[in-house]
Amino acid sequence: MHTIAEAQRSAVFPEVNYLSARHTVASWLFTVDHKRIAMLYLVTISIMFALGGSFAALIRLELLTPAGDLLDSDTYNKVFTLHGVIMIFFFLIPSVPATIGNFLIPLMIGCKDLAFPRINLLSYYLYLLGATFAIIVLVRGGVDTGWTFYTPYSSTYAQTEVFYATMAAFAAGFSSILTGLNFIVTIHKMRAPGMSWFRMPLFVWAHYATSLIQILGTPVVAITLVLLATERIWGVGIFNPNIGGDPVLFQHLFWFYSHPAVYVMILPGMGVISEVITCFSRKRIFGYTFVAFSSLAIAVIGFLVWGHHMYVSGQSVFAGIVFSFITFLVAVPSAIKVFNWTATLYKGEITFEAPMIYAFGFMGLFLVGGLTGILLGSMGADVHFHDTYFVVAHFHYVMVGGMVMAFMCGLHFWWPKMTGRMYNETLGQISGILVFVGFNLTFMPQFLVGYLGMPRRYHVYSEEWQMLNVMSTLGATILGLGYILPAIYFPWSLFKGAPAGDNPWDAKGLEWETTSPPPTFNFDEENMPVVTEEAYAYVIERNTLGAR
Amino acid sequence: MSDTTATHDDNGHDHHIVSVKAYGMVISALFFLMFLTVFMAFVDLGSLNPFIALAIAVSKAVLIVLIFMNVWFSTRLTQIFVAGGFFWLLILFGMIIIDFVSRAMVTNPQAWE
Amino acid sequence: MAHASDSLVAHHFEDIDQQNESAVLGMWLFLAQEILFFGGLFAAYFVYRVKYPDAWAAASSELDIYLGGFNTVVLLVSSFTMAVSVNAAQTGKQQRLMMGMLVTLALGLTFVVVKFFEYKAKWDHGMIPGSGFVYHSTTGDYFAGVNPDQIQLFFCLYFVMTGMHALHMIIGAGLLLWLLALGYNGHFGPHRFMKVELFGFYWHFVDIVWVFLFPMLYLIDRSWMLQG
Numbered sequence: 001m002h003t004i005a006e007a008q009r010s011a012v013f014p015e016v017n018y019l020s021a022r023h024t025v026a027s028w029l030f031t032v033d034h035k036r037i038a039m040l041y042l043v044t045i046s047i048m049f050a051l052g053g054s055f056a057a058l059i060r061l062e063l064l065t066p067a068g069d070l071l072d073s074d075t076y077n078k079v080f081t082l083h084g085v086i087m088i089f090f091f092l093i094p095s096v097p098a099t100i101g102n103f104l105i106p107l108m109i110g111c112k113d114l115a116f117p118r119i120n121l122l123s124y125y126l127y128l129l130g131a132t133f134a135i136i137v138l139v140r141g142g143v144d145t146g147w148t149f150y151t152p153y154s155s156t157y158a159q160t161e162v163f164y165a166t167m168a169a170f171a172a173g174f175s176s177i178l179t180g181l182n183f184i185v186t187i188h189k190m191r192a193p194g195m196s197w198f199r200m201p202l203f204v205w206a207h208y209a210t211s212l213i214q215i216l217g218t219p220v221v222a223i224t225l226v227l228l229a230t231e232r233i234w235g236v237g238i239f240n241p242n243i244g245g246d247p248v249l250f251q252h253l254f255w256f257y258s259h260p261a262v263y264v265m266i267l268p269g270m271g272v273i274s275e276v277i278t279c280f281s282r283k284r285i286f287g288y289t290f291v292a293f294s295s296l297a298i299a300v301i302g303f304l305v306w307g308h309h310m311y312v313s314g315q316s317v318f319a320g321i322v323f324s325f326i327t328f329l330v331a332v333p334s335a336i337k338v339f340n341w342t343a344t345l346y347k348g349e350i351t352f353e354a355p356m357i358y359a360f361g362f363m364g365l366f367l368v369g370g371l372t373g374i375l376l377g378s379m380g381a382d383v384h385f386h387d388t389y390f391v392v393a394h395f396h397y398v399m400v401g402g403m404v405m406a407f408m409c410g411l412h413f414w415w416p417k418m419t420g421r422m423y424n425e426t427l428g429q430i431s432g433i434l435v436f437v438g439f440n441l442t443f444m445p446q447f448l449v450g451y452l453g454m455p456r457r458y459h460v461y462s463e464e465w466q467m468l469n470v471m472s473t474l475g476a477t478i479l480g481l482g483y484i485l486p487a488i489y490f491p492w493s494l495f496k497g498a499p500a501g502d503n504p505w506d507a508k509g510l511e512w513e514t515t516s517p518p519p520t521f522n523f524d525e526e527n528m529p530v531v532t533e534e535a536y537a538y539v540i541e542r543n544t545l546g547a548r
Numbered sequence: 549m550s551d552t553t554a555t556h557d558d559n560g561h562d563h564h565i566v567s568v569k570a571y572g573m574v575i576s577a578l579f580f581l582m583f584l585t586v587f588m589a590f591v592d593l594g595s596l597n598p599f600i601a602l603a604i605a606v607s608k609a610v611l612i613v614l615i616f617m618n619v620w621f622s623t624r625l626t627q628i629f630v631a632g633g634f635f636w637l638l639i640l641f642g643m644i645i646i647d648f649v650s651r652a653m654v655t656n657p658q659a660w661e
Numbered sequence: 662m663a664h665a666s667d668s669l670v671a672h673h674f675e676d677i678d679q680q681n682e683s684a685v686l687g688m689w690l691f692l693a694q695e696i697l698f699f700g701g702l703f704a705a706y707f708v709y710r711v712k713y714p715d716a717w718a719a720a721s722s723e724l725d726i727y728l729g730g731f732n733t734v735v736l737l738v739s740s741f742t743m744a745v746s747v748n749a750a751q752t753g754k755q756q757r758l759m760m761g762m763l764v765t766l767a768l769g770l771t772f773v774v775v776k777f778f779e780y781k782a783k784w785d786h787g788m789i790p791g792s793g794f795v796y797h798s799t800t801g802d803y804f805a806g807v808n809p810d811q812i813q814l815f816f817c818l819y820f821v822m823t824g825m826h827a828l829h830m831i832i833g834a835g836l837l838l839w840l841l842a843l844g845y846n847g848h849f850g851p852h853r854f855m856k857v858e859l860f861g862f863y864w865h866f867v868d869i870v871w872v873f874l875f876p877m878l879y880l881i882d883r884s885w886m887l888q889g
Contacts, residue, residue: 112673115683181690188625189683190673215690216636219698223825227705230821236790238705238817243790243810244716245817249708252644253701303639307647318650319643521673563681565751566744575741582733585876586726592884598710601876608872616744616865618858623682626689633693637700641707648708 011501013420014515021520032117033520037124038103039418041094044124046487048090048131053483055083060442060476063469068460076459077144078160082137084147085165089172090131092403093261096268097214098127098179100410101207103418105183107511108201110192110529112521115185123178130171137161137168146457148258151239151250155231163232166225173218173225176264180214183207192510194531198292201509201535202285205292206271209299213260213267217303221257224250248314255306263302265399266366267295269406270337273359276413277341278536279507280356281348285536287340294333301330311382320379327377334370338363349540353505354428358409361436365401369394372447387457390450393443401439408435408486415490416504420517421497427489434482441475508537564621574615581608669853681855688859692866699870702822706877709814716811718882719804723788723797723812724819725779729879732775733871739768740868747861750854758857759844765864766837769830776827783816790817803885819878826874829867836860 018035021027028036058079062070071079102120106113114120137143143165145154154162187208191200228250231237239250278285285291307315307323341363350356372394375381385391412428415421445468450456454465461469503512510531514523523529585604593600614620619630674680710717746761783789786797794816796809840860843849849857 115673116687117673119687177694181687181694184690185683185687188686189679215694216633216697219694220640220701223698223701226825227701227821231817234791234817236792236794236813236817238709238814238821240814243814243817244709244713244808245814246648246708246712248647249644249705252647253704256640256644256701303636304643307643316647316651316653318653319647322646323643563751565748568745568748571741571744571748574744575737578737578740579734582730582737585880586730589876589880589883590887592882597881598877601881602873605873605876609869612740612865612869612872616740616868617862622685626685629686629689629693633689633696636693637696637703640697640700640704644704644708645711648711 011499011504013499014517014519016519017420017515017517018520019420019517030121032113032121034106034114034117034120035103035418035518035520035522037120038099040124041098041102041127044128044131045091045094045099048086048134050487052083052086052091053480055079055086056476057480059083060473062459063461064473066461066463066466066469071459073459074144075142077146077457078142080457081143081146081165082134085137085143085168086134087399088147088261088265089169090127090134092265092399093172093176094127094179095265095403095407096272096410097176097183097207097210097264098123100272100407100414101183101203101210101268102179104414104511105186105204105207106190107417107514107518107522108204108509109187109190109195110510110523110531111186111190112523112525112528114182115190116182119178120182123175123182126171126175126178130168130173130175133164133168133171137164140164148251148254149225149228150254151228151231151247152241155228155237155239155250163229166229170222170225173222176214177218180211180218183211184215192529192531195510196531198289199531199534200292201271202274202288202291202295203268203271206267206274206295209295210264210267212296212299213264213302217257217260217264220253221261224253224257227253248310251310251313251315252306255309256303259306259309260299260302262395262398263298265403266406267298269362269403269410270295272406272410272413273341273362274337275507275509276355276359276409277344278538279413279505280353280359281345281350282538282540283344283348283536284534284538285340286343286346287336288535290336291340294336297333298330301326301333305330305377308377308379308382311379312386324377324379328374331370331374331377338367338370352429353412354423354425354432355409355413357429357432358405358412358435361432361439362402362405362409365397365405365436365439369397369401372397385450387455388450389446389454389456392456393446393450396443396446401443405435405439408432411486411490413505414511415493416500417511417516417518419494419497420500420515421493422500422504423486423493423497424489427485431482431485431489434478434485438475438478438480438482442472442479443475445469445471445475508535564618566615566618566621570615574611577611578608581611677852684855684859688862692862695866699822699825702818702825703873703877706818706822709811709818710877713808713811713814714882715804716807717815718885719798719800719807720812720815720819721878721881722800722804722883722885724879725782726879726883728775728779729875732772733875735768735772735775736868736871739765739772740865742768743861743864747854747858750849750857751851753851755844755847755849758849759841762837762841762844762857766834766841769834769837769864773827773830773834776823780820788816790820800885803888822874822878826867826870829870833860833864833867836863 018033028040031037058071062076140161143160143162145158145162149162149166187204227238231239236243237245239245239247241247274285274291305323305327307319308327311320376385376391376394412423415423449465449468452465454461500516502514502516510529513529581604585601588600588604613630619627670677670680742761742764746758746765749757749761787793787795788797790813794813796812798804840857843856
């Protein structure tokens with residue numbers, strides 16, 4: 001911990017920064033500064049996360065007992081659907097890219113703003129429009145199709161607000177497309193002198209790969225939702241089996257985006273972990289190029305595996321075999337990343353600050369999530385596991401254990417840079433441990449109960465499964481506490497936190513060379529950064545690895 | 549491509565300006581291809597019909613992309629992204645069609661032979 | 662080096678080249694997104710074309726090949742006039758730029774109006790998908806055995822595909838009006854033509870969509886017409 005104390009002793013809060021530039025409400029709502037837009041996103045997605053989390057709390061409460069005593073069946077359907085829609089479209093997909101990525105990419109590659117600042121603002125308002133539609137769904141009585149909107153239930157039979165739900169996802173989708181477009185152009189065209197592709201932080205590589213998915217995948221689900229919405233309005237449509245339409249086609253078009261989208265929900269998190277692991281083990285990343293290209297490989301191969309969601313939906317067996325095989329392939333680049341992080345830790349000078357605790361949590365939980373994904377990707381095993389709690393546990397291990405852990409990890413790591421203030425380190429460490437313990441207690445029992453055959457999306461279950469469900473609800477309570485803590489000490493630090501100084505972690509990277517918080521145009525404009533060394537040029541003080 | 553000129557504007561930057569004459573040649577070719585596709589629609593070649601229509605449409609699209617949209621004269625980066633966009637379309641079509649054409653194999657095992 | 666056009670460069674860009682290259686790349690990424698947006702519709706088209714080839718041939722024979730062909734000509738010419746406008750903007754020919762964009766706008770609106778009358782004809786024949794759909798065959802006995810439900814499926818796709826395309830035409834017409842207003846105020850010059858050039862990309866892209874829609878919806882398997 002020596003570094004924190006040293007750096008902070010003389011830290012003062014900079015007078016000129018993007019937060020103090022102007023104070024009016026309009027200067028926030030109409031800002032084109034990527035840092036302010038990132039903060040707008042951060043506030044909004046935190047609200048959506050709390051909303052989605054409260055639905056999760058309702059689900060866990062209901063599942064405490066085998067009988068349906070808290071919610072009736074229809075309400076339960078709406079609660080888990082809203083939990084899914086809000087968490088996926090309004091939290092997980094924008095989480096790291098739109099907040100931390102938006103804030104850091106220009107800083108990391110050394111430019112004054114994203115290439116299209118006004119499009120960045122537009123993307124925020126599209127997100128807000130989508131969130132408004134989601135609230136409209138909520139107020140008008142909810143939607144009960146599940147977040148996947150499968151036809152023909154969603155197009156013909158559902159009596160709930162499917163139309164507004166599709167519009168919500170549609171608007172959020174275009175917000176995500178515009179963010180991705182901005183990132184790719186910025187990374188291609190705005191890098192500082194000397195910032196070659198292989199000197200970029202791996203966080204930027206991960207966001208490049210993410211943006212490719214956002215641009216190439218999202219429009220397909222957008223048009224699919226338009227088709228679904230017209231089918232609901234018109235009464236007939238192209239997924240309607242009564243006129244020869246094929247509902248499975250909807251699943252194809254839906255998963256063409258929504259499977260790659262799970263990589264949108266994990267790749268940026270992997271980028272965060274690469275930054276944090278190197279900083280707190282004071283070592284270069286092991287195998288930089290492998291980690292960089294594995295991001296691209298995940299993005300590309302991720303487009304070829306969507307059929308593994310459809311093994312039991314009437315898809316042909318031959319297609320299932322093809323999709324299953326490619327699914328195993330995508331495990332390779334994911335494993336490369338985990339191996340390389342582990343190798344980076346080896347003989348590093350590891351310290352356990354709050355971000356690092358979250359990063360360790362990520363590595364363990366993502367590993368479990370990834371390995372169980374291989375079970376689910378095998379065509380035969382999936383017949384048994386399909387639509388059980390095993391699936392629920394698997395994707396929560398990747399989404400929550402992976403992405404939410406990484407989001408919290410990145411938020412703790414860059415909070416000093418974003419706000420200029422330090423949070424309470426002890427509380428941060430406690431929160432990281434609570435989340436890890438609570439998470440495992442919540443979802444590990446779900447693997448077991450799913451393996452035993454408990455189906456997902458039912459609120460009434462056999463009594464023999466109650467013990468495991470009680471454990472799960474207990475874990476969810478601890479998990480909730482772990483999330484509530486940061487919701488207290490982060491805002492508190494804004495007012496009472498000690499000034500962070502430019503580089504509280506003694507980390508490498510251009511973002512640490514400017515003030516915390518940075519000025520409006522990120523750097524001293526007379527002295528824009530020039531890059532002369534590769535990323536992660538950490539030097540271990542303890543001389544165990546020999547002189548570098 | 550001799551009908552196009554690469555001019556320097558006053559800032560000294562290269563910006564390829566395609567001449568009106570080149571555009572004229574492209575529009576003539578497009579009209580020819582349009583009449584060809586209408587003509588071919590009336591010739592019955594059985595299952596080849598859709599493929600011929602598609603092939604002609606693809607050549608029209610290629611002409612428009614390369615000349616009207618300046619991709620022929622663009623940077624390699626732009627060309628890669630253009631190609632990438634169309635390639636992703638093939639992934640979408642290809643993987644979906646695999647499912648639909650191979651379903652018959654399960655309901656009708658003889659189709660495997 | 663002094664830039665002749667410093668005022669044209671936004672603060673966060675180094676120079677005009679970086680700004681223009683970013684704009685071109687950004688536009689192409691947007692169009693890549695558009696390719697896949699329409700791609701979803703085309704994927705659905707291909708799937709049902711493979712499943713129901715006879716119904717698809719019968720249904721496409723119900724579309725008016727003359728109006729469709731006329732609209733194809735209109736769009737191809739409008740693409741040409743747009744390309745000429747871009748050339749005029751780049752070479753600083755103000756009058757030709759304005760004329761080119763005006764003609765393009767007129768052709769674009771012509772397309773939409775013709776499309777409207779095509780839709781109206783389908784409406785009059787009751788060939789709008791929904792509970793009141795009737796298969797109004799004009800092909801005699803040639804496609805006698807075909808399932809009218811599958812015809813309806815074709816028309817669902819027809820209306821969504823051409824409707825999405827027409828929506829893009831209308832948005833394009835709106836953007837053209839904006840460009841015309843800018844041009845009227847002397848906004849464009851040999852150093853300042855990116856807006857026209859990028860709009861040209863968009864307009865050509867919409868043209869390309871129609872280049873595929875026309876044969877796929879109107880043309881394939883028309884040979885029955887020659888057999889009487």
